[in-house]
Amino acid sequence: MEEELLEWYDANGRDLPWRHTRDPYSILVSEVMLQQTQVERVIPRYHAWLERWPTVAALASTPAGDAIREWLGLGYNRRALNLHRAATKIARDGWPDDLTELPGVGTYTAAAIRRFALGEHVLPVDVNVSRVVRRTGAAFTPASAHALMDLGATICLARIPRCRTCPLADSCPSRGARDQPARKQSPFEGSFRQRRVAVLRLVTESTRELGALDHEAVRSLERDGLVVVEAGTVTLPA
DNA sequence: GTCCAGTGTT
């Protein structure tokens, strides 16, 4: 099964910018950006980020607010602050043996850094990989990490798998099976998080008075560490 | 409107 997968990947795998480096910091940036975010949206932001802050030291020596501003539009803004905090920690203490000690780095991202930057023989399991493994019932080695991700992202889709073009279809016991929709997200329009991100933009782009802002949303941003409120003004963390 | 899918918090 794995041989067919790797053959398919040779011909059909995606050529992505972060697959041309083994620099741990670059891989960290790419993986954090890719959390919950589509590849096509990440590519231009990945280049911009690394051009502005090419190294851990460069990011660590910049104000956190600049990192948040650079991140705006990518979504899940807490990731920007976590990435800045991770850079600060690495600049001070070096890379930890257990990468999940870095804020914003969980099981998946730690495994991805170990595999793609450090070359260790571990298989990062995101839901795409998990789905392919579950459906095929096959065992794959860490050498198939990129291939499994690409197959899961382009062929072995959750709702409507493209089994007719899948290199593993012949021996896949789940051929044709679809996963349940089962998701829930309340409407964004008119929601609290709409107000919340509006406040974040206001904070990052202006120096307006706190009184003009939405106090409840500011408190929520504080819980994420994204803003600091002092003496009637709202500023980004230094 | 639905779908997407890792981390941190509770």
Place this chain on the structure above:
DNA sequence: AACACGGGAC
């Protein structure tokens, strides 16, 4: 185990 967290493609 459940929930919150963005924004954009469709």
